[in-house]
Amino acid sequence: MTKAIPVRKFDAIIVGAGGAGLRAALQLSEAGMKTAVLSKVFPTRSHTVAAQGGVSASLGNSEPDHWTWHMYDTVKGSDWLGDQDAIEFMCREAPNVVIELEHYGMPFDRNSDGTIYQRPFGGHMSNFGEKPVRRACAAADRTGHAMLHALYQRNVRANTQFFVEWMALDLIRDEKGNVQGVVAMEMETSEIVIFQAKATLFATGGAGRIYSSSTNAFINTGDGLGMAARAGVPLEDMEFWQFHPTGVAGAGVLITEGVRGEGGILRNSDGERFMERYAPNAKDLASRDVVSRAMVTEINEGRGCGPNKDHVLLDITHLDPEVIMSKLPGIREISIKFAGVDPIKAPIPVVPTCHYQMGGIPTNYKGEVVVGAEIVKGFYAAGECACASVHGANRLGTNSLLDLLVFGKSSGNSMIDFIKSAPKDLPEVAMADVERSVARVARLDNQTNGTNVNDARLAMQRTMQAHAGVFRFNDMLKEGVKKILEVEQMVKTTMIADKSKTFNTARLEALELENLIEVAKATMISAEARKESRGAHVRDDALDVPETPNGRDDANWLKHTLWHREDNRLEYKPVNLQPLTAPSVALKTRSY
Amino acid sequence: MTTQSVKFRVYRYDPDKDAKPYMQDISVEVDTTTERKLLDALVKLKVVDESLSFRRSCREGVCGSDAMNINGKNGLACITDIDTLKQPIEVRPLPGLPVIRDLIVDMTQFFKQYHSIKPYVINDSPAPDRERLQSQEDRKELDGLYECILCACCSTSCPSFWWNPDKFVGPAGLLAAYRFIADTRDEATSQRLDDLEDPYRLFRCHSIMNCVDVCPKELNPTKAIGKIKDLMVKRIS
Ligand SMILES: Cc1cc2nc3c(=O)[nH]c(=O)nc-3n(C[C@H](O)[C@H](O)[C@H](O)COP(=O)(O)OP(=O)(O)OC[C@H]3O[C@@H](n4cnc5c(N)ncnc54)[C@H](O)[C@@H]3O)c2cc1C
Ligand code: SF4
Ligand code: SF4
Ligand code: FES
Numbered sequence: 001m002t003k004a005i006p007v008r009k010f011d012a013i014i015v016g017a018g019g020a021g022l023r024a025a026l027q028l029s030e031a032g033m034k035t036a037v038l039s040k041v042f043p044t045r046s047h048t049v050a051a052q053g054g055v056s057a058s059l060g061n062s063e064p065d066h067w068t069w070h071m072y073d074t075v076k077g078s079d080w081l082g083d084q085d086a087i088e089f090m091c092r093e094a095p096n097v098v099i100e101l102e103h104y105g106m107p108f109d110r111n112s113d114g115t116i117y118q119r120p121f122g123g124h125m126s127n128f129g130e131k132p133v134r135r136a137c138a139a140a141d142r143t144g145h146a147m148l149h150a151l152y153q154r155n156v157r158a159n160t161q162f163f164v165e166w167m168a169l170d171l172i173r174d175e176k177g178n179v180q181g182v183v184a185m186e187m188e189t190s191e192i193v194i195f196q197a198k199a200t201l202f203a204t205g206g207a208g209r210i211y212s213s214s215t216n217a218f219i220n221t222g223d224g225l226g227m228a229a230r231a232g233v234p235l236e237d238m239e240f241w242q243f244h245p246t247g248v249a250g251a252g253v254l255i256t257e258g259v260r261g262e263g264g265i266l267r268n269s270d271g272e273r274f275m276e277r278y279a280p281n282a283k284d285l286a287s288r289d290v291v292s293r294a295m296v297t298e299i300n301e302g303r304g305c306g307p308n309k310d311h312v313l314l315d316i317t318h319l320d321p322e323v324i325m326s327k328l329p330g331i332r333e334i335s336i337k338f339a340g341v342d343p344i345k346a347p348i349p350v351v352p353t354c355h356y357q358m359g360g361i362p363t364n365y366k367g368e369v370v371v372g373a374e375i376v377k378g379f380y381a382a383g384e385c386a387c388a389s390v391h392g393a394n395r396l397g398t399n400s401l402l403d404l405l406v407f408g409k410s411s412g413n414s415m416i417d418f419i420k421s422a423p424k425d426l427p428e429v430a431m432a433d434v435e436r437s438v439a440r441v442a443r444l445d446n447q448t449n450g451t452n453v454n455d456a457r458l459a460m461q462r463t464m465q466a467h468a469g470v471f472r473f474n475d476m477l478k479e480g481v482k483k484i485l486e487v488e489q490m491v492k493t494t495m496i497a498d499k500s501k502t503f504n505t506a507r508l509e510a511l512e513l514e515n516l517i518e519v520a521k522a523t524m525i526s527a528e529a530r531k532e533s534r535g536a537h538v539r540d541d542a543l544d545v546p547e548t549p550n551g552r553d554d555a556n557w558l559k560h561t562l563w564h565r566e567d568n569r570l571e572y573k574p575v576n577l578q579p580l581t582a583p584s585v586a587l588k589t590r591s592y
Numbered sequence: 593m594t595t596q597s598v599k600f601r602v603y604r605y606d607p608d609k610d611a612k613p614y615m616q617d618i619s620v621e622v623d624t625t626t627e628r629k630l631l632d633a634l635v636k637l638k639v640v641d642e643s644l645s646f647r648r649s650c651r652e653g654v655c656g657s658d659a660m661n662i663n664g665k666n667g668l669a670c671i672t673d674i675d676t677l678k679q680p681i682e683v684r685p686l687p688g689l690p691v692i693r694d695l696i697v698d699m700t701q702f703f704k705q706y707h708s709i710k711p712y713v714i715n716d717s718p719a720p721d722r723e724r725l726q727s728q729e730d731r732k733e734l735d736g737l738y739e740c741i742l743c744a745c746c747s748t749s750c751p752s753f754w755w756n757p758d759k760f761v762g763p764a765g766l767l768a769a770y771r772f773i774a775d776t777r778d779e780a781t782s783q784r785l786d787d788l789e790d791p792y793r794l795f796r797c798h799s800i801m802n803c804v805d806v807c808p809k810e811l812n813p814t815k816a817i818g819k820i821k822d823l824m825v826k827r828i829s
Contacts, residue, residue, distance in 0.1 A: 041647075041649055041655070041657065042699070042703070042742070044655070044656070044741070044742055045649050045650075045655040045656060045657050046655075047649070047650065047655075049650065049654050049655050049741075050650050050652065050654050050655070099721075099722060099723055102723040102724065103715075103719045103723075103724065104712075104713065105712060105713030105772075105775065105777065105778075107731065107734045107738045107775070108723070108731075109731065110725075110726050110727065110728050110731045111728075112728060113725070114725030114726055114727055114728075115722075115723060115725065116723050139738075142654075142739060145654060145739070145741070146738060149738070153711050153712035153713075154712055156707055156711060156712055157710075157712040188692055217649040217650045217651065217655065218648055218649050218650075218651065219649045250625065250626050251626075253651075253652045254652075330654075333653075334652060337653070337671050338652070453642075454639050454642075496642060497642060497643070498642050498643040500606050500608040500609065500643065500693075501608055502606055502607055502608050502692065502693045503645050503692050503693040503696050504645075505638075505645045505646070506638075506642040506643065
């Protein structure tokens with residue numbers, strides 16, 4: 001047996017210090033709850049910092065807007081897979097949480113009357129889909145940076161207790177399945193500690209690193225999903241991954257949709273504004289899945305640009321250089337640094353790039369984790385790692401930063417209620433999960449030969465990129481499932497030579513890979529099974545015929561996927577088409 | 593695919609096994625079409641020698657993780673072009689902070705100073721139902737201040753910070769202090785000035801400008817420090 005592991009006790013534990021984790025932490029700290037926030041990186045280094053374009057709210061600062069229009073757009077954007085109770089909740093709360101953020105000190109850009117500046121963004125329309133509306137509240141093209149820093153700063157004021165560079169390894173559940181906390185490792189010393197609390201929130205962000213080409217940071221390895229899956233919590237809708245239309249070709253670094261919001265145009269090798277053919281109404285500001293597919297179609301049909309005809313061009317040379325300098329300074333910097341072009345003078349080469357995971361840990365709009373009809377007691381999730389589900393099959397730009405604020409706050413509130421109603425004393429920690437976690441680390445420390453971590457990760461990323469990309473094919477998906485299960489075997493036998501106890505990043509990467517592979521399996525298996533096209537999941541054998549327009553098959557597939565780790569079993573649950581107070585947004589074929 | 597061999601001299605130190613730090617000579621092949629940044633090369637190096645330790649996350653210059661000393665100058669590996677560097681590229685941890693391992697330094701002192709300036713908007717007036725209004729001109733005052741990514745390139749190139757890391761706030765902290773002073777929504781200017789009116793906290797800055805020279809976000813802490821000093825003079829007269 002292992003020597004006794006120290007236990008630290010709190011009211012609440014939050015794993016993750018990105019936008020979602022910090023918003024929840026604020027709620028708890030300001031309510032006087034003893035809260036521990038764990039993060040693999042210093043809070044302001046979380047990937048929320050990279051968000052560029054904006055956060056949506058129907059403030060109507062420049063033109064009329066209403067939360068019901070926002071709700072309509074979000075349901076339509078989700079291709080009707082989003083749960084309408086959660087979507088209503090988010091869109092209705094949006095103005096409140098954005099105003100709150102302004103009060104916290106967020107340096108939003110301003111209109112001439114001193115109100116928050118708003119720009120148009122893909123899929124956000126006025127009057128139930130009529131024409132683009134200015135709904136994205138922005139701080140230049142550094143909205144995520146400004147937001148993350150403002151939230152961190154407010155937490156400094158609230159005296160939130162941070163455990164920086166601590167990696168959570170596994171979730172702890174007792175015999176009844178109730179969540180008791182996490183096992184975590186201090187990265188600097190490799191010390192393992194049990195963090196016990198009445199309520200535990202996962203806000204661990206995305207897992208874009210399952211693909212070779214991604215706008216995500218190195219640290220976006222789906223740890224929350226891996227931990228949840230290992231603890232027997234199923235993952236929802238993992239087949240839905242957003243490919244952002246404009247990643248810098250070759251580098252993967254994101255160019256915000258705000259560029260098209262400010263007037264940027266996509267062009268093919270003929271110089272044609274091809275989006276006019278695919279989305280006559282919204283054109284370059286159609287929903288992301290629509291634009292990404294149009295781009296891949298252009299490239300596949302030989303109208304790509306560059307020597308290899310493998311990308312298209314994002315053109316803003318017609319914009320006033322002043323506008324570029326003041327509204328898109330970060331984009332200009334990225335373009336010069338990563339594409340080698342100054343967008344004032346020449347267009348930027350771009351390709352669709354893996355960007356955002358719509359699926360995740362299943363929750364309701366209060367942030368409670370829900371499996372079947374049951375709430376998992378003491379367990380909450382918010383942000384990109386959670387699936388409420390507000391984004392359904394395709395997320396609208398700027399709705400994620402909003403999701404972080406709304407559901408960070410609501411899960412914080414749910415946790416406060418739960419903590420207040422829970423017995424004062426914490427019970428004994430159930431050791432089964434703890435031992436499993438310690439054994440994972442021990443395996444790595446003892447393994448003296450086996451698979452190289454980098455090789456296994458590359459094999460996974462190549463498989464995902466080739467078999468579960470923008471367009472999906474039945475044969476490729478079937479083969480993809482086989483291959484990813486082979487990669488899983490490689491991951492089980494990874495070996496690291498570095499056994500140091502001091503800041504061992506090789507070991508951290510090996511542990512992260514064990515989370516990534518869970519996400520990759522969930523994605524491939526869920527995608528193979530969904531025999532229709534919906535939102536970001538598009539397969540060639542789902543035919544665009546009158547019964548299933550755009551290949552979407554509501555009769556059979558208007559339902560959420562749940563993937564179970566222990567036997568790769570899939571289960572389905574109905575979509576909630578019933579909002580809280582508003583009328584339901586009725587099913588319709590999606591066009592922009 | 594064209595490859596290029598990149599030569600390195602890297603600072604290495606693992607307290608678990610090394611009695612003292614040493615410089616390691618090592619080279620690595622990179623694909624010149626896709627691996628153009630120093631961080632790409634370091635990631636490749638780590639494939640060859642997995643024990644090489646450094647922080648990194650966003651790989652696009654916004655998170656502030658991978659600040660290091662590159663050929664004698666502080667910078668972010670992820671936005672530094674390999675092409676622009678003389679080889680062998682000498683890579684060391686940020687100077688002046690305790691080394692934990694290899695290129696990873698202990699940033700505690702740096703963040704302590706940041707926290708010491710109360711880095712949040714202080715405004716005790718009841719908030720309106722809507723946003724607090726701010727003119728475009730007033731908002732512009734925050735440009736060049738709020739973009740700081742807390743990478744510490746500036747403070748760890750500042751001689752005054754090396755000598756008094758516990759007493760001198762340093763360029764990053766002072767830039768942040770001015771960010772809040774300059775914000776029309778903040779009501780604590782005089783309290784903030786009082787706090788900095790100290791022979792060490794502010795006045796250790798001798799305008800050597802190293803900080804401006806290295807800031808990867810092209811911010812100007814010296815200018816912000818000058819503005820704080822101006823405000824102090826103004827309030828005496
Ligand atoms: C380049 C880019 C631009 C974007 N632009 C926009 C935009 O303009 N508008 C918009 O709405 N959305 C945008 N998005 C999406 C949005 O930014 C993200 O979905 C969102 O920021 C995720 O926030 P989060 O709080 O869920 O996670 P993150 O910010 O990723 O934070 C995750 C946190 O979890 C911690 N963590 C993870 N695993 C562990 C572990 N095992 N132990 C301890 N801590 C752990 C990390 O350290 C980190 O603190 C963009 C995304 C990208 C990549
Ligand atoms: S200008 Fe001041 S803060 Fe900047 S390096 Fe010189 S002494 Fe340090
Ligand atoms: S001022 Fe510049 S160098 Fe200093 S911490 Fe901020 S971003 Fe880094
Ligand atoms: S990795 Fe984020 S700044 Fe370089």
